[in-house]
Amino acid sequence: MKTASKEDVRSHCAVNYGVEIFGDRWSLLIIRDIVFVGKKTYGQFLKSEEGIATNVLASRLAFLEEQGILSKAPSPDDRRKDFYTLTEKGLDLIPIVLNIVLWSAKHDSKSYVRGLKEFVARLSQNPMQVSEEVKALVRSGGCMFPESKE
Secondary structure, eight states: OOOOOTTSSSOOOHHHHHHHHHOSHHHHHHHHHHHHHOOOSHHHHHTSTTOOOHHHHHHHHHHHHHTTSEEEEEOSSOTTSEEEEEOHHHHTTHHHHHHHHHHHHHHOTTOGGGGOHHHHHHHHHOHHHHHHHHHHHHHTTOOSOGGGOO
16 A cells, blocks of 8 residues: 655645545544544454454554554553554544544434433533543543443
8 A cells, every 4th residue: 555655645735635644434443443442452443343354454554653643562461462542643633533523423313422412512512622631531541432442
């Protein structure tokens, strides 16, 4: 897979740059899995309900690491496994992901998030505050819904 560098994007339009770096389906779902359910390993990402192929997952993780969105380090418990975490650049995507959540809650009648009325209301009323709280939570190794972790 060809990866985009700062010198190798189709244009420097702000929307295009974002789409080329984090805008594909799998990249956003990997970020979602880290933020919402605290996934950290290749095996955990592989179990996501969308069914990512092994080669696509490996490629996406490598690309996100290359772009400075993820960092990879050996697991302290099992040196054969790597832990993926969001870098500060990756944490800066949290407000975007949360805005996608709000948009989906509004337009997808079957969205899981519709069952989280208090969260959606709070996010709608204070998006920057909620984003900063979520960034701090993820930065410290937490996630929004730890009981959902696979």
